[in-house]
């Protein structure tokens with residue numbers, strides 16, 4: 001039997017942060033040997049919020065460089081651009097036609113946008129159906145994403161079930177994959193780390209910026225000699241990701257009141273820099289060679305097109321537009 005299939009993607013909407021990395025992107029690398037992986041640049045999803053061509057172009061190149069810098073190997077993984085595979089949009093239209101408005105109105109992202117009184121474009125509303133198409137075209141067994149994307153994968157399952165029931169078997173039902181130990185990475189202010197909250201630590205920030213950002217992590221006002229509960233500390237939450245070796249010792253010092261927040265942050269900034277430096281160097285070097293990035297992306301997109309075209313042939317036949 002062949003390897004299982006993995007599909008995932010991230011939107012090119014600005015520099016990736018450590019939440020994106022631990023919540024989603026690191027899994028892409030960890031699984032590249034075990035799964036046949038297809039990793040997408042979700043540029044048409046980004047278009048629901050980005051309306052500046054030069055920004056989008058740069059963010060696309062940036063995201064490919066990020067994927068390569070964290071260790072995705074384009075020889076083993078198909079790294080591709082969503083907009084280069086028009087079949088995604090075609091399938092999304094077909095899904096539009098078998099999904100009801102009230103069903104989509106229950107999606108968290110749409111409800112949040114409404115609650116925040118944002119101007120909601122139609123793209124935001126049908127976002128989950130384009131994502132369902134992204135996923136279902138490639139027949140993945142698993143879709144590694146952060147917690148906030150779980151509902152979208154469930155919607156893709158529902159859509160697949162409905163299509164299969166109405167028209168005949170075309171799609172495999174995908175599973176979200178969310179690692180137990182890294183559900184949600186907290187940001188500088190203790191909320192979920194997110195570009196939209198302005199509380200991120202960029203994955204490729206330089207050493208000086210890393211230190212500056214880490215020093216601003218919000219803590220309570222306990223003094224150096226007071227016992228502290230590591231599980232309630234946002235600095236310690238990040239130690240769990242970057243300070244594996246020092247973790248038992250740090251925990252002991254927290255509980256016994258033998259470490260202050262300043263020192264804890266200094267240790268964190270140091271460990272973070274050690275961990276991220278090799279990836280940062282690779283990222284910077286890649287960004288100085290945009291032509292190479294474009295070549296990788298074009299080659300991956302061609303491979304994705306072949307798979308998508310075959311799936312759409314079958315779908316067109318099943319819905320009755322192929323004569």
Ligand code: ADP
Pocket residue numbers: 010011013019020021022023024025144145146147148149182183184185186192193194195196
């Ligand atoms: P942002 O919230 O910064 O705009 P995205 O929505 O573009 O990030 O998320 C890209 C991927 O990274 C998604 O799979 C998402 O679930 C994951 N992700 C984003 N923020 C976090 C976080 N703080 N913790 C864990 N995973 C995250």
Ligand code: TRP
Pocket residue numbers: 007008009010011042045130131134135143145149152
């Ligand atoms: N919606 C995802 C996000 O905001 C990005 C995405 C688009 C995606 N299509 C996908 C993720 C398909 C996994 C599978 O991060």
